[in-house]
Amino acid sequence: MNALAIAVCVCCQLFMVIGQVMLKHAMNAAEKTPKPWRRVSRDFLLGVGCLTVWFFLWLGLLGRWQLSRLFPFEGLNPALIALAAWFFLKERLNLPAIVGMGLISVGIALVIGS
Numbered sequence: 001m002n003a004l005a006i007a008v009c010v011c012c013q014l015f016m017v018i019g020q021v022m023l024k025h026a027m028n029a030a031e032k033t034p035k036p037w038r039r040v041s042r043d044f045l046l047g048v049g050c051l052t053v054w055f056f057l058w059l060g061l062l063g064r065w066q067l068s069r070l071f072p073f074e075g076l077n078p079a080l081i082a083l084a085a086w087f088f089l090k091e092r093l094n095l096p097a098i099v100g101m102g103l104i105s106v107g108i109a110l111v112i113g114s
Helices: 003-030 037-064 067-088 095-113
Strands: none
Touching (some): 003 037, 003 067, 037 067, 067 095
16 A cells, blocks of 8 residues: 555544544534534534545545455544544543554554555
């Protein structure tokens, strides 16, 4: 894989993470009283839009690159979502989660580097 393919894969995964975080924001806002429907709708639509971009980017990547080279990037999802939840949603990360994210990153680097 060349640098452009790796960049597009990472960008693709970022759209997935942003979409998931926006959906979580929408669901958190939907639990409030009174319900801020404008915010819920905006966050929900942004989440769905980002996931749609992710889907079509992923389909494009599947058409151009070997699945054995692409699929390890799916391993970034849990690590990136955990980091986004920590940063944007103020969720806590424990030591095993941090170690796991490090191991995932090393594994992905080993697979795409070979």
